[in-house]
Amino acid sequence: MTDKVLIVGGSGRIGSSVAADLVAHTKAEITITGRNSAAGEAVAQQLGSQVKFLTLDLAEKEKLRNAIASSDIVIHCAGPFHYRDAIVLKTCIEEGVNYLDVSDHRSFTIKALNYKSAAEQAGVTAIVNTGIFPGISNSMVRQGVEQLDEAEKIHLSYVVSGSGGAGITVMRTTFLGLQNPFESLINGQWETVKPYSDRETVVFPPPYGRTGVYWYDMPETFTLPDTFPVKTVITKFGSVPDFYNYLTWWVAKFWPPKVLKNTATIEFLSTVSHKMTNFTDRFSGIGVAIRSEVTGKKDGKIASFCSTLVHENTAISAGYGTGSIAELLLNGKLKKPGVWAVEQALPTDLFEQTMASRGVTIQGDWIN
Template identity: 30%
Template sequence: MMVIRKKNTDALSVQHPYLKFTATITNGCQRRTSFLRSLQTAPTATRHFQHPSARAVARSPLGDKPTGMATMGVVRACAPPAAAPTAPSADAAKRKPSRSARVLVLGGAGRLRPDLNILVGDRNREKGESFAAKLGEKSEFVQVEIRNASMLEKALQGVDLVVHTAGPFQRAEECTVLQAAISTKTAYIDVCDDTDYSWRANSFHEQAKAAGIPAITTAGIYPGVSNVMAAELVRAARSENGEPERLRFFYYTAGTGGAGPTILTTSFLLLGEDVIAYNKGEEIKLKPYSGAMTIDFGKGVRKKNVYLLNLPEVKSAFKILGVPTVNARFGTAPFFWNWGMQAFANLLPAEFLRDKVKVQKLYKSVDPLVRAIDGIAGERVSMRVDLDCSNGRNTIGLFTHKKLSVSVGFATAAFALAVLEGNTQPGVWFPEEPEGIAIEARKLLLERASQGTSNFVMNKPSWMVETDPKEVGLGIYV
């Protein structure tokens, strides 16, 4: 997990140079990296934006083995170079701290070192201290165990935001980090990708509201950014008198997306769950990794096969956005990984796939091969959200990035900044709820999250982004 101590924000106007800072936080879906800060020169005139100055505390184990806590990874928190933030609401402005960060930018060729302190938390002191040392003078190590409530509460004293990324979240029976955040009155987000865990977190809504704590669950890339994309598609459709009838989430990641053991373990655990989907308002249960479809993800990815999985955005979108038909599919590459996933889902008992210990042993048996193939497959990620309406309106949102390990960092940081800037009301929310991310703040969140994408479009008909490649066999297109 990651904890952020935030001093305050201050409107900053810079002539020519624009500020970009990159913060490392933890995520099981990302590789390790150092904390980077850079100053870049903008090609145009004055840039205006809010500069959030924060103290960050990153917590997660640094080992390669899944231990119930995530490995270190990258989350890049950047002010977008070309867009000014949406003006905050009056309530949000009231929640902004009174003290302001002071940032001095000289010219455009130097290095910026904002007041960011990163505290690395881990059970392994040797690895934790080694990693903290690489982050620089303003970083330090704190030994912590996320299942130990007293250790968590001690670590959260004086902290403004905790970002919980210690997955996998599947089969986790308690929300210890969220409970500690509520107890210490610390704002909270997580990158949960499990339906049961997300709704368990949501059950603490009234407690968080009473404590005055803003919290968002499933605030990563998918789910997370994909939820906000869906919410914006639905809002745009209804503004033009269209009634949404069907919402579909399609995801593609090459190999493990540079994530390694955590995403592999998560995928295997999901194969042990019935897929919950909705058809014309009725909940239905489907077999995991069934219902194959070929989806065009546009330039850079093209057509890929995707399969049904039990993902939390399906239930939250159905209940919150009010779309009667909702489902989600996922696919990977090379194509034979999909065959392997189908084989596991069909041949292994569900009880086996629901057992974390057995699944971790399974992952270890295939990990060497997966790592070897990952070096060839790359880690490109693409999300496509399709909305069909009763008036014949059909629109999509498309998001493609060449590196999942980088993109998920931008996505999580975008949610963290939104909370720090006062765009989330007290309570535990899903990303598509306007109380979670204010409607007027969604545009900026998507701009921040989509940095570095090779393809990002919203509210377009599918034919404007689809390709028409020829299939040469075995699911390979040219």
């Protein structure tokens, strides 16, 4: 029988990238969903005969359940996840269907992880945060931790060119991430950090070089300490061109919290930013770079292992992250009942194999 994959929100930029990856690496029948039937049908047609479109709103609970029940795996790509409950995951557990998502916010991740016992009892493998960052970035950290005898500090930095090839939903996610301070583990203590603060210059591989990055609220800030016995986890994000960083920093620092928590404000900022990046993308590109540095001890000495990744299209690389795990679930190479962050579920050997099959190069080396 042919495997069946349901991609909720699959007609968007990230969801369609996941679908494209599955078309390239599996023979599954793929159903992508969305609320706009004309746009969704057009996306499905572009992706080819393996893909069909289903008009679906997440509020249509019975239609959602029927779609999930007829699938072998469900992939949730309908962000922003700041607004989402865990109804898709809950329904997957009830129907005994494996689950992945591209979630990128701590509030949703916490909701999902609360279903760990239920998923384990149901024999359902559910993995959250599976895109590019979080996602591939988490596996790069695991790869680094395994190089050391003892890991103490994780420093993750991300940079995206322009829009990253994603849609306006990603812009909304960026500005929603400015709304609240967040907790991060620093020197063994949980400290409150302001989003888009403490600019730091990090050296990425070409074409990025020295680029400014800022504190940013990511699920990795608490899933990585839960996975690895480290004392510090730093997650920082930046944009290219650099003036986007300064604009975002200015909004985060000087706009009143009440204003930033207004839905109309988020929509205004997202729309303006989307129009701006549509123009600057032709100059900046839409790529992504990740730098993971894990510091600890090796052979009794202090050591740091640094790994980096660069890809020319952020949305496509997110598709690789999620699609590769879906491929492993479908072919039976990965099975881990429960709800997990990606670094808790995906072994490094399988991560390296699937990235190599997609032509993704991860450079790793010891640094002084």
